Amino acid sequence: MSEGDQAGHLAQFVLNNLQYQQDWKDLKIHTHSTSDGSRLPQPLISGLPPRRLYLHPDDQIALLKTHNKADEPLPDVPEVEWVLATHITDKWTLRSFANVFDAMPASEKHSESRPKRLLLCIVHDDSTIVFYLMHDGIVKPRQN
Template sequence: MADLQTTRPKASAISSHITNNNHEAPHLATAAQVQHNLQHQHLWTSLVGHTIPGETTQSRPLQAPQDPIQLISGYPPHRVYTHPDEQLYMLENKIQEDDLQPERMFVVPTTQGQPWSLRHMAVVFDRLPEFIEQAREDDESSSVKAADDPEKAAKLAGYYAKREEAGRTKEWGSRRVLLAMVDKGMGGDGTVAYYVVQEGEVKPRQN
C-alpha cells in the first residue's frame, strides 16, 4: 500500500500578502487585509497607508490611543458618498459625477469586536487634515479635471469653488471616512463591511 503523504494547504492570497510584506502585527494585518479587499474586490487605486502612532506611556493624554491606528487612503472607481445638498447643486448645474476629478477617500480598518471608541475616532479626525494635505502634495491626480466645453469648464470651476467654501462652512457636511470592519470572529469568513462615518453631529435634513 502506498504511503499517504500529507501536504499543507496552500496559503490564501491575503495570507501570503500579509506574510510576504511583514504585516503580521495585528493592526498591520487588518490594514493589509482591508487594502487587499479595496484593491482587488472594489478596484480602488493609488492606495497609501498612514499611521497614527500609539502612546504607551502612563502619562498619555486622554485622547491618545494606546495602540497605533492604521489608515488607508485611495481612489474608489465611483464616489462613495455625496451630500444631498451637493447632489442638488450638481443637478441644478447639470454636472455629472464623471465630470469631476477623482476624490481620495480615507478608510479606517477595524475588526468585529475590536474595542473602538469615539475617542479613537476623534483622534483620526484630528489627524485627517495632515494626511489629506500630504496626499494632495504627493498626488498628481489632485489637479482639476479639464473640460473641453467652455460652458462646462465654467460650471466645474464654480463647483470646485463652492466645494472649497462648503468645506470651511460644512454646508455639505463635515469630514468623513469609511470604517472598514473585518469579520474575524469564530467562524468568520473575512468579509469586510464598510460604513460611512462623519465627524461631529450630522444636521438632520428638513423635507
C-alpha cells in the same frame, strides 16, 4: 504579535480587498501624519474608488441646479477616500473615533481642513468585511 503589528496586518488585508475585489486605485497605508510626522492612533488607508462613494447634500443641491439634462446621469467623478480598518472585536469609543478624525491629514481639495468622513471597514473572523460611511459630526439628510 503586538497591537501595532496586528493593526498593520489588518490594514494590509483591507487594502488588498479594496484593490483586488473593489477595484480601488492609488492605495496607500498611512501610519504617520503627513502634517507633523506624529504616529497615527490607527493606520489609515487612502485610495481612489472606482466611483464616488458619497455626495454631500450641499454639493448635491449645487450639482442639481447646474445639471440641466434630465435624461443624463449626474457626473460621477470619484474622489480620494480615507479608510479605517478595524476588527469586529476591537473596542471603540466616541473619543477613540474622534482621535482618528483629529489625526487625519488635510485633504488636497480643502487644504485648511481635515476630511469630515471616512470609510469604516469592520473585518470579521471569517474574513467578511462590512463597510460603513462614518461622519465627524452631524450631517443633514440627502435630498431624494
